[in-house]
Amino acid sequence: MTRAVSGSTFVLRLYMALFFAYMFLPLGVMVAAGVNDYSPPSITVWQGFTLRWFAEFWGDARMWLGLANSLLIAAAVMALALPMGLSGALLLSQLGRRSAGLLYTVMVSPLLTPGIIIGISTVIFWRNLDVTAGLFTAILAQSAFIASYAMLMFMARLQRQDLTLEEAALDLGASRARAFRRITLPFLKPTIMTAAVIAFLQSFENYNTTIFSIGGNHTLVTEIGARMRFGISPMINALGILFIVVTVICAVAWAALRRREYQLESVK
Amino acid sequence: MTRLFRAFGAPLASVILLLSGVWILGLIAAPQLIMIEQSLWRMERPEGSAEISVQIDGLYNRLDVIGLDRSVAESETDSAKRETELAALAAEEAAIKAEIAVLEEKESTPVKVYTLDNFGQMGSAHLAIFAKTIVASLAVSAIALVVCYPIAYAVAKLETPRTAAAIMLALVIPYAINELLRIFAWQMILNNNGPANALLGLLGFDPVPFLDSGAGVFVAMVYAYILFMVFPLYNVLETLDSNQVEAARDLGASTWQIHRRVVIPHARPGIAVGCIMTFMLSAGSYAVPYIMTRGTAAPWFTQLIYNRFFEATNWNVGAAYALSLLAVCTVFIFLMMRLLKVSLKDIAK
Incomplete structure (x- = not known):
């Protein structure tokens, strides 16, 4: 900005700095307690640096079982939600305005519904069929709304598709299925990758829907929630540090990828 | 719908319809509808259960009376007469017990009643x-x-x-x-x-x-x-x-x-x-x-x-x-x- 920093810009800058402090300081508190050699987690009593809470997590069988359940659920959700979301988007792309509008409303409704309602309604439905709540119902409940995310992403991509390519393939004698496999799917590939990552993260990190639909089982995140309530061991903070590290790596990688994509498109 | 089949061919269009159907009907609509339905009923004691329990009490009294009748019958000296009376009493007792079982079943089996009371709770x-x-x-x-x-x-x-x-x-x-x-x-x-x-x-x-x-x-x-x-x-x-x-x-x-x-x-x-x-x-x-x-x-x-x-x-x-x-x-x-x-x-x- 060439203009001199005016009074109101200064106020805005200060406000933004405060907002950033508000966003990051609480996370800093949590990180600090994760390496403080004092239990229960605290930063007001400082006993020195330690990594023993990480070791405690390492030896916790319930956490590992939760992690295994989380990964299993996330894999199943990806396998279910991506094809459903893609089908939904393809179906919408071929429907008339009015019927597409109604269908679209139903397809995005899970995103506007509180997660606990999706969870509990799935459990009620399957109990009527004598299926008790467990990993299976958690997978279905999560897929219901994660497919909506996938559908929106595929729809955005399909709207940018160059239909002449597909028509050319058909003119050259390709069958519909072949044209879809050779033209549309490769075009959708980048979106399939991002949608898979989003689906995985949404599933892995989910709490509200999962806690209402998983019955007596647990995932890593629901187990963390149960331990947090009484905040007994800084092991939770150590786990939090791991989550933060992974999140930062993912965010930076994502930004780098987007930048490369952006540069590639501007080169074209 | 025909547009869908024309655009993707029959096999692919069927897969699309199937997957969309499972999602929209099976994972979104059906659970919501069942939840709504579940909120609109409850299990209640059947109507007239008070009358039934009075009836059951009456039948239990009858059983007691039969018990008295039996002790009277047992003191009968004529063995042929005693046997027939006891048999008649036993038959009556069995019939009453069966009736009680039916009524008790009816009294205690809750019935599904549609009501808005769940919201009033x-x-x-x-x-x-x-x-x-x-x-x-x-x-x-x-x-x-x-x-x-x-x-x-x-x-x-x-x-x-x-x-x-x-x-x-x-x-x-x-x-x-x-x-x-x-x-x-x-x-x-x-x-x-x-x-x-x-x-x-x-x-x-x-x-x-x-x-x-x-x-x-x-x-x-x-x-x-x-x-x-x-x-x-x-x-x-x-x-x-x-x-x-x-x-x-x-x-x-x-x-x-x-x-x-x-x-x-x-x-x-x-x-x-x-x-x-x-x-x-x-x-x-x-x-x-x-x-x-x-x-x-x-x-x-x-x-x-x-x-x-x-x-x-x-x-x-x-x-x-x-x-x-x-x-x-x-x-x-x-x-x-x-x-x-x-x-x-x-x-x-």
Whole structure:
């Protein structure tokens, strides 16, 4: 900005700095307690640096079982939600305005519904069929709304598709299925990758829907929630540090990828 | 439909229809409908069960009388006569016992009765919690909007695109970090011997029981969901043409007028999405009250729902409570869409 920093810009800058402090300081508190050699987690009593809470997590069988359940659920959700979301988007792309509008409303409704309602309604439905709540119902409940995310992403991509390519393939004698496999799917590939990552993260990190639909089982995140309530061991903070590290790596990688994509498109 | 088959060919179109059907009907519509149905009935003692129990009492009396008759019959000296009388009594006793069994079965087998009473179960205590949850969620939305609007505007319009991208990336990090961790950070801060109370102590104040008073729930909720307001606002404000703002200023509009007449009307879809998300997440949050109260403060409505299902195991009342929450969220969405004149298409972008 060439203009001199005016009074109101200064106020805005200060406000933004405060907002950033508000966003990051609480996370800093949590990180600090994760390496403080004092239990229960605290930063007001400082006993020195330690990594023993990480070791405690390492030896916790319930956490590992939760992690295994989380990964299993996330894999199943990806396998279910991506094809459903893609089908939904393809179906919408071929429907008339009015019927597409109604269908679209139903397809995005899970995103506007509180997660606990999706969870509990799935459990009620399957109990009527004598299926008790467990990993299976958690997978279905999560897929219901994660497919909506996938559908929106595929729809955005399909709207940018160059239909002449597909028509050319058909003119050259390709069958519909072949044209879809050779033209549309490769075009959708980048979106399939991002949608898979989003689906995985949404599933892995989910709490509200999962806690209402998983019955007596647990995932890593629901187990963390149960331990947090009484905040007994800084092991939770150590786990939090791991989550933060992974999140930062993912965010930076994502930004780098987007930048490369952006540069590639501007080169074209 | 024919267009679908023409576009993809029969095999592929069938797969698309099947998968969409499983999703829309099996995972979205059917569970919701079954939940609604479940909220509308309950198992009751059958009608006239009082009369049946009087009848049963009468039959038991009859059994006692038969017992007396039997002892009389047993003292009969003529053995042939005694045998026939005893046989007749035994037959009658068996018949009465069978009738009692039928009636008792009828008396105790509950029948499914459709009723709106599940909603009436709420009572004034639960109704107050329901109202508190709604009001607090509205307040979370309002606070988030007021706090985030200047941030989103400043980043989108006053910073260079490069700086703006860096700032938004920095904000993605707390946004992407698990909800539970963000909540837990505040549980530590507001704990009785946490830094907030330590700071108050330095200033000479007595410790404040943030967690036990329920104030902690609200603080953590604002923190956990505020970023769901920043991103939608930023996304719409980024598309606002700065020339419009310049033009308004050149025409002599004050800062207030520029925002009221140019920026806010442009930001409507973002405001709608932000408010809907923050409200829905707050009203439907189970994690925040669960972690921030440790059961010492009055519950959030979601906790009541959880208890109906998994502790009181009254699924019919639970379904009615869940449906009430869903209804409030739906009404809120329609209100926002009406008020800000946006369609669902704008919202789901």
